[in-house]
Amino acid sequence: MSVPGFHRPKSVEDAARLLAETDGARCLSGGATLVAMMNASLAEPKAIVSLAGIPELAGIAELANGGFRIGAMTRHAATAGDARLAGTLAVLRDAARQIANPVVRNMGTIGGSIGFADPAADYPPALVAANAEVEIANAAGRRRVAARDFFVDWYTTACGPGEFVTGVYLPPPRPGAGLYKKLARVSGDFAIASVALSAAKDANGVSIRIAVGGCGPRPIRADAADALLSAKFGDAAAAAAAGEALAAAADPVDDVRASAEYRRLVIPRLVAETVAHARAALEAR
Amino acid sequence: MRIEGSFVVAAPRERVFAEITNPALMAGCIPGCEAIEVIDPKTYRARILVEVGPIKARFNLVVEVKEEVPPERVVSITRGEEGTRASVISSNNELVLAPAEGGGTEVKYVAEVSVTGRLGKFGLGMMKKKAEALGAKFAENFRGKIEAAAAS
16 A cells, blocks of 8 residues: 555644545544554555644633533543543543543544444444534534434444544533443443433433444434433333333344344343433432 | 345336346446446446445456346346455345236345455444445435336
């Protein structure tokens, strides 16, 4: 293979221009995915646009509304260790903490992970449960897309040609709990199935958002599951019905980790377990 | 992996058979088909581009018709590789045309496909979904051409 051209722009605008102008160009963030894909001859970019020199893409900033912006270049370890992501937003920290191993968590970034959009990865369902938005830049400017609309298909996002992820916006955390449960063959593997749940609790009751990973082309969610759990959070029958609704919405495939049928059967159990843990966390507050 | 599907076309079986064995028409129906070339009446060469997320694969395929029973059955073998690349694909295909209930023709296809090399690393489960989506797109294209021609 030929050696790709290498660019290291200093601003989002310059990066967007390079991506638009350069045929076959791809963004490099942490390299945890792209470099592995290049080593396996699965990706062969003609040019690489490194995002490492763009200061605004690094780190987690609190916003005026109490929410947060996580820059695309923020490493998984930084997200996992940020205590400000509390209450309902703890779901994202819990997911970040379970990605792969310490080497990958110190290297991989949130922008790189969600830009690749492997449906068995940990961030996609967690971002849906956290009701996050993804910021996308192109040569004409920037736009924001709800996480639930950002993931479109297997390894396919709402990013069009010449677009890239610049950050993730989180709403202000609400008091409550956020959990991510992952079923994997061994610690650090991609999920056979995973469940991300955020539970906001106030005087009016409980409000739940739940999403399943590893069981379809993108994070699986169901309005019925959110509604059932929000109405009767303590109820085992409601949790079972929510699990069935999510299993029905899933579209799993057979792969090296598990069969599609196994995944359909395991979703309701993983949902019930996650709900029970979230309930215990709410009661312990 | 086994890829199968079926669809109904609002046209008589003889006509569907004639069109589905017409390389020029098929080139416009197969998703990602960039070129098709007739080597002899039983052998075709085709170039097909398949894209899955960040991966682009351009296959050079040779389709050999093994058995043809007008207007109901075609058995063929497809073999191909990805240019100089290390992915090899082969498949045994069967196409069956039957009169559909309520008129028209039902087209059924079954292919036993094997993929090795760099794409084999990527997960056959997801590739099967992709193949099924391409099959549905083909059905839509084919039906569009045949039914539009019948209506005009």
